[in-house]
Amino acid sequence: MHSPIPDYLLEVLDACGTDGGAVADYIPELAAADPDRFGICLATVDGTVYSAGNAETTFTIQSMSKPFAYGVALADQGHEAMAEKIDVEPSGEAFNEISLEPGTGRPKNAMINAGAILTHSLVAGDDGIQRTERLREMFSRCAGRELRIDESAFTSEFDTAHRNLGLAHMMKAVGILDCDPVEAVRGYSRQCSIEVTCRDLAMMAATLANAGVQPTTGEQILSRRSVRQMLSVMMTCGMYDAAGDWMTDVGIPAKSGVSGGVIGALPGQVGIAVFSPRLDSHGSSVRGVETFERLSTDMGMHMMEVAHEGRSALRDAFTTDGPDPVTVYQVQGDLRFTGAETVVRAISEAEHTTGRVVLDLTRAYRLNDVGQRMLLEVARRLGLDGIEVAMVDPDHALHGPHVEASGLEMFDHLDAAIAARADR
Structure with a gap:
């Protein structure tokens, strides 16, 4: 065409x-x-x-x-x-x-x-x-x-x-x-x-x-x-x-x-x-x-055209079936403050009934420094609440020494992150 x-x-x-x-x-x-x-x-x-x-x-x-x-x-x-x-x-x-x-x-x-x-x-x-x-x-x-x-x-x-x-x-x-x-x-x-x-x-x-x-x-x-x-x-x-x-x-x-x-x-x-x-x-x-x-x-190229990136940053949130369920948050797009805030708010307001949360960044093609810090901090706080956290990040949207220092489990595929819970 x-x-x-x-x-x-x-x-x-x-x-x-x-x-x-x-x-x-x-x-x-x-x-x-x-x-x-x-x-x-x-x-x-x-x-x-x-x-x-x-x-x-x-x-x-x-x-x-x-x-x-x-x-x-x-x-x-x-x-x-x-x-x-x-x-x-x-x-x-x-x-x-x-x-x-x-x-x-x-x-x-x-x-x-x-x-x-x-x-x-x-x-x-x-x-x-x-x-x-x-x-x-x-x-x-x-x-x-x-x-x-x-x-x-x-x-x-x-x-x-x-x-x-x-x-x-x-x-x-x-x-x-x-x-x-x-x-x-x-x-x-x-x-x-x-x-x-x-x-x-x-x-x-x-x-x-x-x-x-x-x-x-x-x-x-x-x-x-x-x-x-x-x-x-x-x-x-x-x-x-x-x-x-x-x-x-x-x-x-x-x-x-x-x-x-x-x-x-x-x-x-x-x-x-x-x-x-x-x-x-x-x-x-x-x-x-x-x-x-x-x-x-x-x-619509004017810089002051109001974008709605924050509303679309969280693609989906669901809990898997089975005897050992996992809560999954799927993130997408270019994650800056407003997008990261949407994700963080959804996680912080949720009543987690599972012992494991997976943040799926497969569709997140870039996270700026603020976006990275916010996601790592919410992962840290979930850990303090006794909830295991894993990241699915095949394209390494999260990077740098602060990511390595976090000790998070990192996976290339969502299925692998979910299966890791079932194998425990």
Whole structure:
């Protein structure tokens, strides 16, 4: 059967084909872009890719590089050191405004140009060339293929980078930028000139949606903590002075670029990339914004859409027949606090008439730290009440030294856990 998703994406392209906006004309290379190009690509966290339109057209990454460079700098410098250099507050101003904190000189966030230039300087490397090469290599790993720098785009961008040079010199003057301002802007301009397609960007965004794990290679490229920080800043600052409208209308952590791209990463679900060169007054793709609004509405992708994961975390609870019955709780899904609380509440409120409880995690594909601690604690308390507890965990959703220290019986199959009671 032919999947309906590509057909739906074509419908979205047809519906969002507005002619408003204009290409970026302050960088000659971008001014020459074909304004009618329009592509979209979705990449799921398991690596499935859907696309429509000009999804394989190449263009430069521009400001969509900012969150990824921020992630590398977080790994190199540490979160605390980065917080001393760059704030995480929305500026409420255009991307190229001078938004520096009085007294410290910190840029408001890493998504505006001042913060992005400073972020680039905090990536480990002897000079701008080394820093850009590290970023290019990391972007390539996220995209799943080798990316290159468009040298003509770099030359065009750096030759017209007067405002960015002014921002860098200003940060040098207040003491927040340590390296040479010209070197920092040159490196940042090269970073923005890395060539990508919608498919590349969708895979990069899917890596963020997948907690830093590249969906097709399985490589943990960014730490979960760094990804949480990156997505948080994207959500509040990624769309510049339109961030409030974006949050209410779309509700997906996102970043735009003046080449006409927009990326979005919906945690645990999908990475999205749209390309169309005509820009609105905020410097974001007109069609890109409209497309994301349509996807969010049609597919329920807004982060603030209320989920009901807690209600479905406990799949079933039953007591086996026979002379030596066992109480079984079957858990399912991605177990975070609300899901774990549902399971814990059901167990704690039950009147157990058997001497053995089995927690079946066969359908629980992931437990975060809170979920694990809650289940282990309820197992411990059942033990204090004189009830034996066993876990069925074939995919090792429970893991780590605290699991081994618990002394729980572990089984790969529910039948084996139930039979173990009968064999006693």
